[in-house]
Amino acid sequence: MLNRPTLLVAVALLVAATFARSGQTQGQTDWNAPFPPHKVIELGGETLTAYRTPGHTKGNTSWWLEVQEDGRTYNALIVGSFGVNANYRLVNNPDYPNQAQDYMAMFTRVRSLPVDVFLGSHGRFYGLAEKYERLKTRKAGEPNPFVDHAGYLAHIDLQEGNFQKMLAEQTAAR
Numbered sequence: 001m002l003n004r005p006t007l008l009v010a011v012a013l014l015v016a017a018t019f020a021r022s023g024q025t026q027g028q029t030d031w032n033a034p035f036p037p038h039k040v041i042e043l044g045g046e047t048l049t050a051y052r053t054p055g056h057t058k059g060n061t062s063w064w065l066e067v068q069e070d071g072r073t074y075n076a077l078i079v080g081s082f083g084v085n086a087n088y089r090l091v092n093n094p095d096y097p098n099q100a101q102d103y104m105a106m107f108t109r110v111r112s113l114p115v116d117v118f119l120g121s122h123g124r125f126y127g128l129a130e131k132y133e134r135l136k137t138r139k140a141g142e143p144n145p146f147v148d149h150a151g152y153l154a155h156i157d158l159q160e161g162n163f164q165k166m167l168a169e170q171t172a173a174r
Contacts, residue, residue, distance in 0.1 A: 053110060055103035055163075056081040058096060062110070067117060074147060076117035079125060082110065082159040084166050091170040100167055107160045111153070118152035125155055 039050040049064040063078040084090070090100045118126045126148070134145040 051077075051109075051113075053080055053082070053106045055099065055106040056083060056085075058099075058102070060106075064113075069144060074116035075114050076119060077110075077113060077115045077152070079110075079118065079120040079155075081121055081125075082106065082156060084159070084163045088166065089170070090163075090167050091174055103163050103167075107156060107163070111156055114149075115152045116149055117146050118148060118155065119146075120155075126151060 041048050041050070046065060051062045051064060053060050053062045057080075060080040062080050065076050065078075067074050067076045084103070088099070090103075093099055096102075119128075120126055123129060126146075131145040131148070138144070
């Protein structure tokens with residue numbers, strides 16, 4: 001399942017990072033529109049669907065694709081980022097006035113996605129090193145450690161908790 005060319009993931013993350021930095025419209029897709037739209041691209045015979053996941057940045061994008069292993073198909077999501085940085089200004093931010101609202105909508109949206117395989121822009125988001133070590137010693141018939149819907153939801157819970165804490169602190173300080 002996860003023996004896909006590293007290039008596929010690298011290109012998807014590069015495109016996501018480009019949108020995240022720009023926060024602007026790309027082609028005919030309005031990246032600032034409410035969910036959906038979903039932008040579908042074909043890359044090396046693979047189909048990737050871009051999901052707007054604004055909050056971390058205006059243009060934050062996560063990428064959906066199907067992966068197969070042993071005749072089963074799994075839903076994979078490569079997450080841009082769901083986290084808040086320590087220097088974020090969620091309240092009265094003139095550069096991103098609806099950032100808090102975008103985060104709230106994003107958390108609702110991503111929680112509803114049926115994600116089996118959770119990947120991200122940072123390996124620590126989904127326990128890459130640990131899962132890779134388990135994958136190397138996995139025996140026939142044992143589950144793939146990268147199939148981890150519970151880990152995906154736990155990551156959302158952690159990031160949403162960090163966001164809610166920061167929002168409450170900044171709201172109380174106004």
